Amino acid sequence: MSTSTNEAVLSQSRLVWRAFKRHKLAMAGLVVTVLTYLVVVFAGFIAPYDTEHFVADRTYAPPQALHLFGDDGFGPHTYGQRATQDPETLDITWTTDTSRRIDIGLFVKGSEYSVLGLTLDRHLIGPVDPSQTVYFLGSDRTGHDIASLMAYGARTSMTIGLLGVAIAFVIGITLGGISGYRAGKTDTAIQRVIEFFMSMPTLPLWLGLAAALPTDWSALQRYFAITLIVAVIGWTDLARVVRGRFLALREEQYVTAARLDGSSAARIIRRHLLPSMSSHLIASLTLSIPGMILAETALSFLGLGIQAPDVSWGVLLQESQNLRAVTTAPWLLLPGLAVIVVVLALNFLGDGLRDAADPYSR
């Protein structure tokens, strides 16, 4: 093959990247994931308002459409909204008031926020007049901007996954690694522990643990507690994977060769076993983040995870527990859509990584 001379010197990461690029869905997943994490970092900049901002008399307001061409000439703008209440049913109906034009600009002044240690007051997009409130994705029961809440909610939802996975990762690799390398009695003992954890019904356990959290804990304490709870269950799958790979790898001839070279167990694990499954680890990590996100969403949705006024996608979805609210304001389901998109993106990304993980397997 003409590529063989080239491949001779390519490092593993380059080969993985080449295989990964062929996987179109995974590339899409990667783009979505990167964009989402950009939102996490720059939530304050991207969100038009902060989480405190609300307009008390504009509840359940529908999304306001963005226009470019209007009667008053070119320029991004939207129109004001007017509420009419049905005197009999007391239902509020919102209509667009085209007589009131609200100009929209990029990098407009707004409330202060801090990002990467800087305190700024410019927002990516918003009304040119800071006293106006525009709901790009509608408002909720209390008149908060859903778009802003979702941006801030991504912070909690997306990072709780990372932290949970990191904790699960350490426990999983350590216990799974010992189990796979030592085999025999140690293996049996650790596997029984794993089975014990796996046999516990997850949802009731989370509920129990979350309900046991003291109510007077601060938001931050709660956040870490939830991460831990989610991680306690999450490590078992990874431990199983690591153990399985180690059991297979320790029979490889090159591992035997290393042992005959005089390498110690620690050196064999560090230099031969872990590197040969690093790509698999990355893939399984990516695949376990969605699980964590879903777990947090589920807990918060049931009111036992993150609690208002802190926002996460699960907290936002609490609003849509009420069928009436959903029928009058379907945009309340948008955080659910965000969860679906992000979870799918991470799954595609993980699949792509797993397929690309071993460039030498041919």
Next chain:
Amino acid sequence: MILKVENLRTRFHHHDTTVEAVNDVSFDLPRGTTLAIVGESGSGKSVTARSLLQILDPGGRIEHGTAMFTSDPGGESIDLLSLDPRGPEIRAIRGRQISMIFQEPMASLSPMYTVGGHLVEVLRIHLGLDKAQAWERGVRLLAKVGIPQPEARMTSYPFQLSGGMCQRVMTAIALACEPRLLIADEPTTALDVTTQAKILDLLDEIKATEELSMLFITHDLGVVARVADTVAVMRDGDVVEHGEVDQIFHDPRHDYTKHLLGSRPTAWKARSRVTSPVPEDQAPPRIAAVDDLYVTFDGQVHAVRGVSFDIYAGETLGLVGESGSGKTTTGRCLVAAQKPSSGDITYWDADGAEHDIAALGKRALKKLRTQVRMIFQDPYTSLNPRMTLLDIIADPLRVNGLAKGGEIKERVARALETVGLHPDHMNRYPHAFSGGQRQRVNIARALITEPRLVIADEAVSALDVSVRAQILELLQRLQEELGLTYLFISHDLSVVEAICDRVAVMRYGRLVEVNTTAALFSDPQEDYTRELLDAVPVPDPRLYAS
């Protein structure tokens, strides 16, 4: 002519690369004869056979060519390649008029079905027999392929049978519909040599009684000489020479055919050294000794049962036996990769001090392992695919603190040069190298610690014949240059005969016979040794002409 293939070209497309597996190949197969397609790995011999039945792996495409198949003399000819691969015509031919047997008999049979189940299914689909008729016919087929107690075997599962028995069952299935042409793709490669001899006898017999024509694919020149009437030699997708078997072996025209024949261990032996380093009259110094060695796995499997032999300094001791004979386990005991259940293994170092290998402490063991090294069988799994050659070969130096800093690179470069590789390639990964080159890396890793005793466990078994000859020559050259002692573990008697000074034969964990190579091959003392020697196919068709 039962089969006439012209200009067959098959290509494999994978992503953006195209591999020309078979390149305008033409050959013909006269009715009632055997054509052997011989070639090294990647020569396209299997793809040729699979193209005929249109059972290529995904990505494969027949670009052009014809394969005229005439099922009955004077009958109509069909171009196999023009048929729709999924159509009814080719399905009627596959298994019915042309059937195939494969290399891995165990993998070709489903563990979920009994032997009878396999046979009855084929007979009912192709011949439309009812269950009772099919069963009865299945029993007759098993009897025909030489399976004892065929009625009882019909209800056995494949995993209850040995590899040889499975291959017989596969043959019975292939013969079920009385095919006109049998394609055998390396049918004996996975079998032990004595089993191989029996299967080859069986195929011979069936060919005669069933008026079969056979297309026999193999890499083994001995097998070719044994079975073939005509031979097609393939290389890189081309047929380089096509002719009568006697002409191919005794009057080869193409350089590659000559090269292949020259790589046979028997041909190559003539060039090997003649003097044995072990003087016959005086007791030579021993480097290692195995005394009454027993190894039992899980308290039940007796892998080695009471083996004793000496290894003399400077010699090459061959350890031969069929699979399960305990030869590998014995070798592993010598490098302390396996703990003996009982018995002693002694090693004498350069100063003549005696060491009991099984009882060494951690430090002493580490030291021993720099002096007794192992070369592994599989060049593909014995090198960590994620490390460069430099890291792979330098590992033993680093672990044992034998060299530091720039000296490491220097020594690796020297080791690569010694085994015939370019030192500039030390930053490359193993996947950039061929099987033979990887085996050279393996040898470099074994020799980097300047060992005295090297255990080569089937070190050339996975290699093509021509590469095998090069590696054997390299091993022998290194032995002379570095004064090495080899324990050469192999199932291949021809290789052992070519390079060993003495040979030990093992069977069922016991030592059958130890003798100098010349004495053992010319005058075997034990029945089993004789059986083993007789079973080895000799690459000379004239020996089988009668």
